Amino acid sequence: MAITVEKEGTKYIETHLRGSQLLQSSHLNKGTAFSTKERELFHLIGLLPHSVETLDEQLQRAYCQFSLQADDLQKNIFLNNLYNTNETLFFRLIREHIPEMMPIVYTPTAGLAIQRYSDEFRKPRGIYLSYPEREHVDEILSQWDDDKIDLIVLTDSEQILGIGDQGANGIGISVAKLVVYTLCAGINPRRMLPIMIDVGTNNPDLLEDPFYLGWRHPRISPKEYHKFVENVVNAINEKFPHVFLQWEDFGKKNARYHLDRYQDVMCTFNDDIQGTGAVAMAALLNALKITGTQLSNHRVLIYGAGTAGCGIADELWRQMVKEGLNHQEAYDHFYLMDREGLVTGARDKIDYFKAPYACSSTEPSEWDPGDDPRELLDVVRNVQPTILIGTSTVQGAFTREVVTTMASQIERPIIFPLSNPLTLTEAKPEDIIRWTGGRALVATGSPFSDVEFRQKSYPVAQCNNALIFPGLGLGVVSSQAARVTASMMDAAIVELASSAQLNEDNTRLLPEVSRLMDVSKDIGVAVARQAILEGVARKRVNGNIEALVENNMWEPVYIPYKPLVVINSK
CATH class of the missing domain: 3.40.50.720 (NAD(P)-binding Rossmann-like Domain)
Structure with missing residues (x-):
C-alpha cells in the first residue's frame, strides 16, 4: 500500500490487493462505500450489495447497531469487531460520539473487556512475545518495516488498570491505548504497534481457565524476566531506532525500574507514572x-x-x-x-x-x-x-x-x-x-x-490520561524526538492546564473529553516546540511547527484507490 499525491494535489492509495483480500483488509476496506469504478478495478462486483454508500450513511447504520447492544461489554465487542473489519469507519464513528464511546473503548470498560479477552477472542491484533519463543524475537519483529512504525505500546500485563495481573489478555490495554492515540491526536493507526510480553501469569483464575490463550505458567523469576525484557528492548531499539516506546501497566517495581533503566537509552515514556x-x-x-x-x-x-x-x-x-x-x-x-x-x-x-x-x-x-x-x-x-x-x-x-x-x-x-x-x-x-x-x-x-x-x-x-499522552505522542512523533525530557513534560502540563477555561462560573479543573482532539493538537505543538528548542528533535523544521504537527494527523476519511501494478522482473 502506498499513498500518492497527483500533480493536482489529490491523494489516492495504490494497492495490489483485489477482491476478497481487499475486503478482508481492515486498513483498506471501505465496505459498501467502494465506488462503482473501484468495484470494477478491484474485482469487487458481486462481492458487495449493489448500493454505493457514503461514509456518513455507513455511520448512521453503525451507530444504530452500536445503540442496540445490550451493555457496555457488548458495545466494546461490537466496536472491536468493527475495528477488525473497517478501520476508517471505526475511528470516524467513535470520533463523532467521543463522550459516549471513549469510556467503552478505554477506561472503564476496557478493564472488563480485558478480563474477558480470551473468552471473546475473535482476531489477533499486534505482537505477542512469549517467553517460550524468546529465541524468535528478532524474527517476529522483522515482519514490520522499520520506517513504518512510529510508536509502540508495550505491556507485560502485571498490573492492568485496577484489576491486576491479566496475563496475555493484557494485549487489550496496548490496543486500547493506540486507539486513543488515533482518536485524540490523529496518529496514524497504521504506524503504531501494540506488543504484549507474555512472561506467564500469577492469576490462578487464568491458569485454570480452559479458554485462556496465554502461556500457562507462573511468572518467570526476576532474573529471567529482566534478561528477557532487555533482549526485547534491544531488539525493538535495533529494529525501530526512531520509535517512541510507551510502557503500559507493568507492576510498580518493574514499571519504575524500566523507566529509570531505559529513559536515557531511547525515546520512552511510562503513562502510569x-x-x-x-x-x-x-x-x-x-x-x-x-x-x-x-x-x-x-x-x-x-x-x-x-x-x-x-x-x-x-x-x-x-x-x-x-x-x-x-x-x-x-x-x-x-x-x-x-x-x-x-x-x-x-x-x-x-x-x-x-x-x-x-x-x-x-x-x-x-x-x-x-x-x-x-x-x-x-x-x-x-x-x-x-x-x-x-x-x-x-x-x-x-x-x-x-x-x-x-x-x-x-x-x-x-x-x-x-x-x-x-x-x-x-x-x-x-x-x-x-x-x-x-x-x-x-x-x-x-x-x-x-x-x-x-x-x-x-x-x-x-x-483522564487521554488528556495528556496522545498530545505528547503527537509532539514526539512529529518532531522525531530522541528523548522525552522533563521540559517536554512540563510543556505538556502547562498547555493542558491552560486549555481548561476557568472563570467565576466554571471551576472545571481540566477540559471536557469532547475537546480532546483540539487539546491534543495544542499539546503536540507545545511538545514539538520544546523538543526543537532543547535540540532533541531529529526532524528539521523550517517554518511553522503547527503545520508540522497537522501534517502528522491522520483523518478517518476514505481516499480513492488505484491498482498498484506489480512488475514481474522475469
Whole structure:
C-alpha cells in the first residue's frame, strides 16, 4: 500500500490487493462505500450489495447497531469487531460520539473487556512475545518495516488498570491505548504497534481457565524476566531506532525500574507514572489558581503509594522545587500511605522510589495516644493535609469522617479520588461536594456527571490520561524526538492546564473529553516546540511547527484507490 499525491494535489492509495483480500483488509476496506469504478478495478462486483454508500450513511447504520447492544461489554465487542473489519469507519464513528464511546473503548470498560479477552477472542491484533519463543524475537519483529512504525505500546500485563495481573489478555490495554492515540491526536493507526510480553501469569483464575490463550505458567523469576525484557528492548531499539516506546501497566517495581533503566537509552515514556503525574499536576495547577496559593504551601497526602501515586508525588515534588524549595524541603511536604499504612523511616525495607517520601520515624510517636498510622482517618487528623489524592483502588476509602475532618482544617480542600474503575473509586464527587458544603475542589479518575448542590452546578473534572499522552505522542512523533525530557513534560502540563477555561462560573479543573482532539493538537505543538528548542528533535523544521504537527494527523476519511501494478522482473 502506498499513498500518492497527483500533480493536482489529490491523494489516492495504490494497492495490489483485489477482491476478497481487499475486503478482508481492515486498513483498506471501505465496505459498501467502494465506488462503482473501484468495484470494477478491484474485482469487487458481486462481492458487495449493489448500493454505493457514503461514509456518513455507513455511520448512521453503525451507530444504530452500536445503540442496540445490550451493555457496555457488548458495545466494546461490537466496536472491536468493527475495528477488525473497517478501520476508517471505526475511528470516524467513535470520533463523532467521543463522550459516549471513549469510556467503552478505554477506561472503564476496557478493564472488563480485558478480563474477558480470551473468552471473546475473535482476531489477533499486534505482537505477542512469549517467553517460550524468546529465541524468535528478532524474527517476529522483522515482519514490520522499520520506517513504518512510529510508536509502540508495550505491556507485560502485571498490573492492568485496577484489576491486576491479566496475563496475555493484557494485549487489550496496548490496543486500547493506540486507539486513543488515533482518536485524540490523529496518529496514524497504521504506524503504531501494540506488543504484549507474555512472561506467564500469577492469576490462578487464568491458569485454570480452559479458554485462556496465554502461556500457562507462573511468572518467570526476576532474573529471567529482566534478561528477557532487555533482549526485547534491544531488539525493538535495533529494529525501530526512531520509535517512541510507551510502557503500559507493568507492576510498580518493574514499571519504575524500566523507566529509570531505559529513559536515557531511547525515546520512552511510562503513562502510569509520568502520564498520571502530568494530568494530576495540570488539574492541581488550576486548583491553585482558584485558591490563589502555591503548591509549596500545601501538605500532600497520597493514599495509594504504587505506580500512579508515586508518579504523582514525583511530579508535584518537581513543581515544589521549581517554586524554590530545596529537595528535602519539598519531600517534607508529602505523606504517602500504602497497604502497610503511612510510609515512615522506621520501616526495615522501603521501595527505593518511596524512600525519599518517608516521613520521620519519630513523627507518629508524637501523635495523640491511640491514633494509628495505618488508618487514613488518624493520618488525616494528625497530618492535616490540604491536598488528598487517592490512587489506592479501595472503594469508599474517603469516608464522610475523613473528608469532613480534612475540610475542618482548610477553607478549600483539594480532593482527587483517582482510582479506576467506578467500582474502585475512593469517593463519589457528589458526596465530597455535599460533605464539604461545596467548598472542595474535586477531580476524579473515572467519568462523573457534574454535581448539583444547593441550586448550583459543580463541574467534575476527569483526570483522564487521554488528556495528556496522545498530545505528547503527537509532539514526539512529529518532531522525531530522541528523548522525552522533563521540559517536554512540563510543556505538556502547562498547555493542558491552560486549555481548561476557568472563570467565576466554571471551576472545571481540566477540559471536557469532547475537546480532546483540539487539546491534543495544542499539546503536540507545545511538545514539538520544546523538543526543537532543547535540540532533541531529529526532524528539521523550517517554518511553522503547527503545520508540522497537522501534517502528522491522520483523518478517518476514505481516499480513492488505484491498482498498484506489480512488475514481474522475469
